[in-house]
Amino acid sequence: MDFTFSDEQQMLRDSVSAFLLKNYDFDRRNAIVRSDAGWSREVWQQFAKLGLLALPFAEDRGGLGGSMADLVAIAEPFGAHLLAEHYTASAMLGGAALALAGDGSPAAGWLDKVITGEAIAALAYEEGPGTPDPSLIQAVVERQGSGFSLSGEKRMVLGGGDADVLVVVARLEGALALFAVEPAVQGITIRPYATIDGRRAANIAFDTVAIPAEALILADAGDALRGVLDRAILALCAESVGAMGALLRQTAEYAATRKQFGVPIATFQAVAHRLADMKIAYTKARATLLYTTALIDTGRATPKDIAILKGQTGKLGRALGEAAIQTHGGVGMTDELSVSHLHKRILANDALLGNAEYHLRKVGVLA
Amino acid sequence: MNIDFGSELETFRAEVCAFLDTAPTPAIREAGRKLTSVFAQFDQVMEWHRILYHQGWSAPHWPKEHGGTGWSVEQKYIFAEEYRKRDLPPLLPQGVGMVGPLLIDIGTEEQKAKYLPGILKGEDFWAQGYSEPNSGSDLASLQCRAVADGDDYIINGSKIWTTYAHHANRMFMLVRTDSSGKKQQGITFLLLDRMDYPGMTVRPIIGLDGFPEQCEVFFEDVRVPQSGRVGAENDGWSVAKHLLKHERGGGAQSPTLKRGLERIREAAQTTPSGFGTMLAEDPVFQRDIGELEADIASFEHFEKLAVSGHPVAADPAYPSINKTMNSELTQRVTVMLTQAVGNEALPLQLEALRVGANVEPLGSDLDLIAMPWYLNSRATTIYAGSNEVQRDLIARTVGREG
Numbered sequence: 001m002d003f004t005f006s007d008e009q010q011m012l013r014d015s016v017s018a019f020l021l022k023n024y025d026f027d028r029r030n031a032i033v034r035s036d037a038g039w040s041r042e043v044w045q046q047f048a049k050l051g052l053l054a055l056p057f058a059e060d061r062g063g064l065g066g067s068m069a070d071l072v073a074i075a076e077p078f079g080a081h082l083l084a085e086h087y088t089a090s091a092m093l094g095g096a097a098l099a100l101a102g103d104g105s106p107a108a109g110w111l112d113k114v115i116t117g118e119a120i121a122a123l124a125y126e127e128g129p130g131t132p133d134p135s136l137i138q139a140v141v142e143r144q145g146s147g148f149s150l151s152g153e154k155r156m157v158l159g160g161g162d163a164d165v166l167v168v169v170a171r172l173e174g175a176l177a178l179f180a181v182e183p184a185v186q187g188i189t190i191r192p193y194a195t196i197d198g199r200r201a202a203n204i205a206f207d208t209v210a211i212p213a214e215a216l217i218l219a220d221a222g223d224a225l226r227g228v229l230d231r232a233i234l235a236l237c238a239e240s241v242g243a244m245g246a247l248l249r250q251t252a253e254y255a256a257t258r259k260q261f262g263v264p265i266a267t268f269q270a271v272a273h274r275l276a277d278m279k280i281a282y283t284k285a286r287a288t289l290l291y292t293t294a295l296i297d298t299g300r301a302t303p304k305d306i307a308i309l310k311g312q313t314g315k316l317g318r319a320l321g322e323a324a325i326q327t328h329g330g331v332g333m334t335d336e337l338s339v340s341h342l343h344k345r346i347l348a349n350d351a352l353l354g355n356a357e358y359h360l361r362k363v364g365v366l367a
Numbered sequence: 368m369n370i371d372f373g374s375e376l377e378t379f380r381a382e383v384c385a386f387l388d389t390a391p392t393p394a395i396r397e398a399g400r401k402l403t404s405v406f407a408q409f410d411q412v413m414e415w416h417r418i419l420y421h422q423g424w425s426a427p428h429w430p431k432e433h434g435g436t437g438w439s440v441e442q443k444y445i446f447a448e449e450y451r452k453r454d455l456p457p458l459l460p461q462g463v464g465m466v467g468p469l470l471i472d473i474g475t476e477e478q479k480a481k482y483l484p485g486i487l488k489g490e491d492f493w494a495q496g497y498s499e500p501n502s503g504s505d506l507a508s509l510q511c512r513a514v515a516d517g518d519d520y521i522i523n524g525s526k527i528w529t530t531y532a533h534h535a536n537r538m539f540m541l542v543r544t545d546s547s548g549k550k551q552q553g554i555t556f557l558l559l560d561r562m563d564y565p566g567m568t569v570r571p572i573i574g575l576d577g578f579p580e581q582c583e584v585f586f587e588d589v590r591v592p593q594s595g596r597v598g599a600e601n602d603g604w605s606v607a608k609h610l611l612k613h614e615r616g617g618g619a620q621s622p623t624l625k626r627g628l629e630r631i632r633e634a635a636q637t638t639p640s641g642f643g644t645m646l647a648e649d650p651v652f653q654r655d656i657g658e659l660e661a662d663i664a665s666f667e668h669f670e671k672l673a674v675s676g677h678p679v680a681a682d683p684a685y686p687s688i689n690k691t692m693n694s695e696l697t698q699r700v701t702v703m704l705t706q707a708v709g710n711e712a713l714p715l716q717l718e719a720l721r722v723g724a725n726v727e728p729l730g731s732d733l734d735l736i737a738m739p740w741y742l743n744s745r746a747t748t749i750y751a752g753s754n755e756v757q758r759d760l761i762a763r764t765v766g767r768e769g
């Protein structure tokens with residue numbers, strides 16, 4: 001057994017951290033988030049150069065054939081730096097779904113562009129107030145002539161307003177199917193917005209949208225989709241654990257330097273014990289993250305393992321974030337420190353793809 | 368023991384309902400529906416304050432001779448209950464809840480005549496200038512200095528977390544007038560007639576929910592008259608402690624929490640649990656909301672005992688127990704609400720939250736308010752004495768319950 005990053009993974013992680021430290025400090029990040037676009041194409045191009053956009057994809061698709069351990073190694077720093085760019089959306093969700101398509105299909109063409117950074121992909125999956133389980137999907141596709149007609153509404157599509165290609169999850173003859181759809185097609189209405197944690201997302205309505213036959217990526221895509229979602233969950237959790245680590249560091253530092261009653265607040269037992277609880281929470285969440293990564297990479301992760309990871313990260317992340325704010329007092333309540341932003345990133349990742357309440361219940365259900 | 372309000376109060380309730388159903392303007396109602404903080408949107412809450420004043424109801428707990436209603440505790444409770452049921456914005460506490468009662472208790476006749484009417488009528492808004500960058504929980508260490516000069520004080524220093532200082536036209540504050548003795552000595556309580564004295568600047572601070580609610584206030588050789596002093600020079604700490612009784616004092620907070628519960632149940636009607644039903648029918652959700660409801664019920668029982676004059680309110684720890692319970696229940700309500708609206712809590716909808724906004728919210732009213740309310744309510748365990756400090760106070764009284 002070995003749950004440490006390999007030398008190569010550590011190098012990759014260090015180079016990503018170094019890049020973010022240099023080019024993506026909190027002020028720079030905030031300037032990007034507040035810009036019209038809300039994310040930086042320049043940063044994206046740098047990611048392409050560093051090979052990050054190719055990392056998750058198989059070598060025979062033009063990728064680097066990275067493992068989930070490789071991805072976790074970089075997703076933690078992404079979370080710690082509050083990345084606004086669509087890495088999870090485009091590489092782990094949209095791109096991963098495009099990669100399910102056969103060679104020579106339009107989706108495969110889109111994947112080439114996603115890997116080079118020329119295109120952004122998004123997975124139009126969640127509906128209503130959230131879709132913890134694919135069985136809740138209601139969007140439908142019907143056969144029409146030689147192609148299809150798509151209807152339904154997708155909400156909280158990460159990167160949905162910025163995507164050059166949408167991979168839409170909808171029911172075709174009862175089973176879940178994936179389609180590569182270009183957003184400019186008639187009948188598609190996109191309402192983009194910023195999220196509380198500084199990303200961009202969209203609600204997307206499809207009103208009997210005509211799509212060509214070759215847009216079908218995969219019919220009967222239930223299992224494949226599950227695999228994409230599981231790996232995206234791992235990436236989201238890695239980001240959250242990265243954010244938790246940053247919160248723990250910053251809070252410990254603050255408590256050691258902030259003085260009230262003539263002494264550092266860390267010397268008050270109530271504060272000290274809370275810091276200890278934060279450390280316990282972080283240690284627990286990270287252990288589960290690394291272990292689950294190894295399970296996925298060896299093809300042994302069960303649905304229950306994924307539910308444990310998502311449930312624990314959501315629950316422990318929320319507790320840690322709330323403790324960080326409380327320990328900071330008034331300054332923790334502002335937009336001016338990264339503390340509240342890190343907490344919001346953790347909350348958003350918790351809500352996506354089923355929150356801790358759902359996943360912990362699922363752990364119990366999957367006896 | 369007697370649990371009933373008494374039948375004569377039903378007429379009173381009807382009168383309250385009739386007024387609350389008709390008096391608020393649409394904008395005031397909107398401010399109530401979009402409430403995500405204890406501090407409602409300024410223009411609408413002040414407009415509502417003035418409407419309540421015309422009805423004679425802007426300060427129910429004030430003595431009658433100063434413009435209070437003379438209501439019994441039961442009547443006040445009924446008023447609060449009906450008020451919250453309708454999602455109306457609560458009046459800002461700094462005036463009618465804090466500096467007003469203080470002046471009634473210990474202000475000079477001149478100060479009462481000068482300031483009470485403006486507070487009662489909702490013409491003035493007072494900011495509370497206590498906290499400083501280096502003096503939060505340890506408030507008595509405050510350093511903002513005032514030096515006597517003729518009939519004036521000259522103030523230098525800064526205040527922080529001053530809620531709505533950017534809307535205020537007046538401010539009550541603590542300043543240091545002597546540094547020679549113990550830190551609690553040498554503090555003076557001042558009333559400022561204006562917020563635009565030369566040398567005074569206000570910088571709003573954007574909160575984690577995206578709204579400017581607190582401010583920083585800077586003083587550079589700001590000259591204010593000594594006539595604004597409450598109590599003696601260097602005796603401001605005991606004045607502040609007196610005010611604290613009003614700030615932390617109990618009342619009728621449980622109707623707000625109960626309304627929150629209702630709204631969680633409402634949201635749970637349309638959010639799938641992922642286990643075959645909507646959350647509202649999900650046994651796990653029911654168990655969780657049941658636990659929260661039971662805790663809120665106990666808090667309501669505690670409040671009702673307290674307002675009835677039961678000895679629970681005479682316990683020295685009463686204000687701290689009240690504050691701790693209320694703040695932590697508020698946070699639990701908002702956590703559950705965000706969970707019940709799911710992903711719909713994630714879009715940032717700052718413009719849609721503004722009263723009179725001309726953009727449509729992406730979802731329901733609850734979707735709109737859940738996240739900013741949750742985020743804002745993280746403050747409830749920090750302000751008015753953090754809950755850690757409250758627990759220290761409670762701990763000191765343990766074993767002395769009598």
Ligand SMILES: Cc1cc2nc3c(=O)[nH]c(=O)nc-3n(C[C@H](O)[C@H](O)[C@H](O)COP(=O)(O)OP(=O)(O)OC[C@H]3O[C@@H](n4cnc5c(N)ncnc54)[C@H](O)[C@@H]3O)c2cc1C
Pocket residue numbers: 258260261265268269270271326327328329330331333494495496497498500502503504505527528529530581746749750751752753754755756759
């Ligand atoms: C939304 C909001 C509105 C506010 N409005 C006003 C206002 O209008 N006017 C005003 O003057 N102030 C206002 N405040 C300021 C508020 O009173 C202070 O934030 C509060 O006193 C805490 O001080 P601090 O923020 O400096 O935190 P600190 O005192 O630095 O506390 C940081 C952490 O240390 C803990 N801690 C400190 N001392 C101890 C101890 N002895 N034992 C255990 N734990 C301890 C605290 O509990 C907290 O978790 C407001 C604050 C907020 C968040």
